[in-house]
Amino acid sequence: MSPQPQAAVGAPLSRVDGRLKVTGKAKYAADHDIDGVVHAVVVDSSVGRGRITGIDTRAAEAQPGVLKVISHRNAPKLAYRDAPAGIRPPGQRLRVFQDDAVRFFGQPVAVVVATTPEAAQHAADLVAVSYDAEEPATDLTRSPAEDGPRPFAQPYARGNAQEALASADVRKEMTFRLSRNHHNPMETHATIARWDGDKVTLWDKTQHVIGTRNEVASAFGIPAENVRVLAPFIGGAFGSALRTWPHVTIAALAAREVGRPVKLALTRRQMYFTVGYRPAYEYKLSLGSTRRGRVTAMVHEMKYETSRYEQFWEANQALGQMLYAVPNVSQKVQIVPLDVSTPLWMRGPGYGSAAFVIESAMDELAHELGIDPIELRLRNEPHEDPSTGEPFSTRRLAECFRVGAREFGWHRRNPRPRSTRDGDWLIGTGVATGCYDVFRGQAQAHARLHADGTAVVQSATHDVGTGTYTSMTQVAADALGLAVRHVTFRLGDSSMPPAPPQGASQTMLSVGSAVQDTCDKLRKQAINLAVEDERSPLHGVDADDVVVRGGRLHAKDNPTRGETYRQLLARNNRTHLDARGSYTPEPPNQTRFSMYGYAAMFAEVAVDARLGLVRVRRMLGVYDAGRIISPKLADSQAIGGMVGGIGAALLEHTVTDHRDGRIVNANLADYLVPVNADIPDLKAIYLDGEDFKADPIGVKSLGELVQIGVAPAIANAVFHATGRRVRELPITAEALL
Numbered sequence: 001m002s003p004q005p006q007a008a009v010g011a012p013l014s015r016v017d018g019r020l021k022v023t024g025k026a027k028y029a030a031d032h033d034i035d036g037v038v039h040a041v042v043v044d045s046s047v048g049r050g051r052i053t054g055i056d057t058r059a060a061e062a063q064p065g066v067l068k069v070i071s072h073r074n075a076p077k078l079a080y081r082d083a084p085a086g087i088r089p090p091g092q093r094l095r096v097f098q099d100d101a102v103r104f105f106g107q108p109v110a111v112v113v114a115t116t117p118e119a120a121q122h123a124a125d126l127v128a129v130s131y132d133a134e135e136p137a138t139d140l141t142r143s144p145a146e147d148g149p150r151p152f153a154q155p156y157a158r159g160n161a162q163e164a165l166a167s168a169d170v171r172k173e174m175t176f177r178l179s180r181n182h183h184n185p186m187e188t189h190a191t192i193a194r195w196d197g198d199k200v201t202l203w204d205k206t207q208h209v210i211g212t213r214n215e216v217a218s219a220f221g222i223p224a225e226n227v228r229v230l231a232p233f234i235g236g237a238f239g240s241a242l243r244t245w246p247h248v249t250i251a252a253l254a255a256r257e258v259g260r261p262v263k264l265a266l267t268r269r270q271m272y273f274t275v276g277y278r279p280a281y282e283y284k285l286s287l288g289s290t291r292r293g294r295v296t297a298m299v300h301e302m303k304y305e306t307s308r309y310e311q312f313w314e315a316n317q318a319l320g321q322m323l324y325a326v327p328n329v330s331q332k333v334q335i336v337p338l339d340v341s342t343p344l345w346m347r348g349p350g351y352g353s354a355a356f357v358i359e360s361a362m363d364e365l366a367h368e369l370g371i372d373p374i375e376l377r378l379r380n381e382p383h384e385d386p387s388t389g390e391p392f393s394t395r396r397l398a399e400c401f402r403v404g405a406r407e408f409g410w411h412r413r414n415p416r417p418r419s420t421r422d423g424d425w426l427i428g429t430g431v432a433t434g435c436y437d438v439f440r441g442q443a444q445a446h447a448r449l450h451a452d453g454t455a456v457v458q459s460a461t462h463d464v465g466t467g468t469y470t471s472m473t474q475v476a477a478d479a480l481g482l483a484v485r486h487v488t489f490r491l492g493d494s495s496m497p498p499a500p501p502q503g504a505s506q507t508m509l510s511v512g513s514a515v516q517d518t519c520d521k522l523r524k525q526a527i528n529l530a531v532e533d534e535r536s537p538l539h540g541v542d543a544d545d546v547v548v549r550g551g552r553l554h555a556k557d558n559p560t561r562g563e564t565y566r567q568l569l570a571r572n573n574r575t576h577l578d579a580r581g582s583y584t585p586e587p588p589n590q591t592r593f594s595m596y597g598y599a600a601m602f603a604e605v606a607v608d609a610r611l612g613l614v615r616v617r618r619m620l621g622v623y624d625a626g627r628i629i630s631p632k633l634a635d636s637q638a639i640g641g642m643v644g645g646i647g648a649a650l651l652e653h654t655v656t657d658h659r660d661g662r663i664v665n666a667n668l669a670d671y672l673v674p675v676n677a678d679i680p681d682l683k684a685i686y687l688d689g690e691d692f693k694a695d696p697i698g699v700k701s702l703g704e705l706v707q708i709g710v711a712p713a714i715a716n717a718v719f720h721a722t723g724r725r726v727r728e729l730p731i732t733a734e735a736l737l
Contacts, residue, residue, distance in 0.1 A: 004547060008484050014632065026232075029190040034192055035261070037194075037263050038113055039117040040113045041123075042110075043071075043109055044107065045104070045105060045107040045109050048104060048136030049103065050102045052102060055129050057127055059126040060112055066114045070097060070257060078219050078220060079218070080219055087242050087503075103309055105273065106274060112127065136661040137338050139656075146337060152313035158328065158329050159297075161328040162297075169289065171287070172365060174727060175284045178281040179280055179728075180278060180279060180653075182654055183240035183275070183347075184271070186235045187236060189266045190205055191203070195256050198226055201228045202229045202248065203231070205235075207239070207241040207501050209229040209492060210494055219249050231462060232492040239346045242345060245275050247266055247274065276343055277344065281303070282303050285298065285299070285300055287365060294379060297327075297328040300320045302331075302333055303333070305343065306335045307343075315437065317333065318351065322388075324377070345504075348708040356711045358712075363432075367719070373430070374401050378398055387594075392595075394693075395598060400687065401600040401622075404620055410429070410431075413429050415720075418722060426606065427617075428604070428720030430712075431600065431602050433709055434706070434707075437504070438596060441510045443461070444499065444580065444583075445499075446497050446579070447480075449526065449578075455487050455519075457488070457489050457490070457518065458497065460495070461499035461502060462492055468489075468491060468508075476515050481552075489515075505701035514582050516581075517582060518579050521580075522577060529574075531546065585695070596701075597700040605717040606721070611733060614733075616650075617680050619713070620682075622685045626689065626700035627698035628686050628699075638684035642707075644707045648729060652671065653729075
């Protein structure tokens with residue numbers, strides 16, 4: 001077939017759902033108006049470990065409007081089958097109201113259902129729970145790690161890292177500590193559950209409607225087809241909605257018990273206890289180098305927190321294995337089981353934590369050797385993936401640094417720390433590499449071309465704020481040869497063709513490729529109908545020589561010879577044409593290329609010489625991210641990633657009272673996130689190109705990539721400004737004074 005004209009892809013379109021959002025018509029999980037809905041409020045544990053010895057619900061049940069109080073004392077036993085479900089780590093997931101054990105502070109121990117949210121909240125406050133409490137272990141630095149290889153964290157070695165380290169001209173041993181971070185999306189988690197006989201519908205905040213469907217079916221022991229999950233809009237998640245949390249099962253359980261639809265919305269405080277977080281890390285890195293800056297050895301020893309009941313994992317080893325041409329590498333990963341809830345992937349998971357360590361260490365080495373930080377990285381550029389020997393699908397990191405250095409004005413930099421001032425402010429600049437895997441998943445889509453020349457395309461994917469509605473509409477519009485306004489993309493419904501979770505930056509690649517395949521099939525179906533129709537102006541034309549533009553099919557070399565979709569379908573008495581397509585990546589063991597997205601991050605900071613306050617002045621990210629489907633959406637992603645990186649570098653820090661496991665800053669007044677005053681001049685540049693080795697539409701990961709490398713670029717700029725190296729996140733004024 002002739003290639004289709006590309007009118008929508010690559011255009012800086014505004015979001016197709018933008019009007020719904022700015023007018024308040026976009027309905028998020030808690031916004032749906034369901035007839036007869038009642039309200040549920042979860043009662044949280046006030047101890048960090050122990051047993052429930054009693055629950056007094058009499059005062060709560062006596063309140064007007066209260067329908068039921070459910071706890072382990074009166075909850076039905078749930079199936080919790082081991083059948084394949086959604087995303088969850090190894091171990092035994094939390095089984096709500098099935099026993100008297102308390103595993104972490106804030107664990108759901110009861111739920112109150114009432115006719116109004118106010119009545120439910122008041123009654124929940126009156127539920128008196130007594131405990132046989134034990135002292136919880138919640139401190140990563142004081143608790144033993146678990147040794148032993150795990151499927152998701154195998155020890156890694158190439159060469160002889162210890163021997164190479166011992167003989168290196170330059171050796172550095174560094175310990176880094178990263179604080180726990182919480183996702184804090186604007187929309188808090190919420191679920192509405194409604195049973196119709198033995199079938200349940202859930203309006204839920206989820207990044208994986210298929211996974212939530214399967215998890216709820218597993219918990220209740222019912223067929224997956226008896227569960228429907230709807231999530232048309234998501235008010236941010238950053239990974240927090242990738243798995244099905246206990247409150248979803250609680251909402252479904254409560255609805256079944258009271259025989260009414262139930263709405264359960266978590267408070268901001270509850271978001272800190274039961275819906276995941278980026279785990280705290282202690283990460284030791286030993287590095288050996290020649291005096292000319294060739295890194296000869298890296299030894300990584302990392303440990304991070306998990307719950308006792310599940311073994312959380314994240315991809316924290318890849319960067320240490322493939323980012324630089326280091327001949328001798330060893331890695332050891334340990335998890336520390338604590339009396340906490342289970343962590344979850346947070347934007348740039350694993351890679352972001354490892355990048356802070358590796359990129360800070362490279363900056364330390366550059367300073368010690370007197371080599372420009374960009375030059376040091378270029379001297380250690382690999383020609384192929386050092387961990388696999390595979391060629392890179394694309395690796396344009398050196399070009400990212402060259403473009404970024406020119407745009408940022410890197411040549412004006414005085415390399416000596418503490419050499420540049422602006423009044424009381426010390427000025428510094430720093431760089432770091434960002435890198436993230438090209439993650440791919442199976443996806444399907446369905447498309448229907450209507451007789452009026454409009455099309456509807458759908459897939460059970462999600463829009464977590466990334467702009468999926470818009471980007472998929474762009475791909476579909478070009479594949480079908482329609483104007484964007486004539487294409488509707490639908491998502492967020494588990495009854496649609498299945499798609500992977502919206503996480504790991506796989507949606508554009510996976511679902512986009514499925515949409516491309518589906519709409520190509522639909523366009524070809526229409527073309528074949530035309531060229532085989534004796535009444536069509538295109539009769540007898542080779543189907544490969546027909547293109548579609550503006551809803552009109554025509555011969556590529558003779559645009560006057562053609563007809564519209566509407567004319568074609570009307571003449572053939574067809575109300576519509578349908579097609580279903582898919583994308584299936586090759587298995588990992590058959591992948592012939594090493595596939596990653598890359599970024600060069602640049603930061604300029606000002607540090608108050610007397611107060612230690614850090615202000616980011618400007619940032620630039622230059623990205624090798626393949627084909628950019630929507631530049632405006634890409635900019636939104638890049639700016640958001642930089643904002644998140646600023647938060648991780650300078651502000652975000654979960655504080656736990658280790659006496660009982662309570663998070664003391666479980667609110668947005670005390671857990672600091674960036675606000676407008678913290679955000680300076682942020683700019684993103686994308687290298688032109690595509691990566692068709694990675695996928696049929698040539699895109700690469702972007703959503704995670706844009707946050708990785710931000711924190712170390714800021715940390716390196718702080719060192720350049722002050723001469724003080726901080727190896728802990730966040731960087732505080734106390735650390736600089």
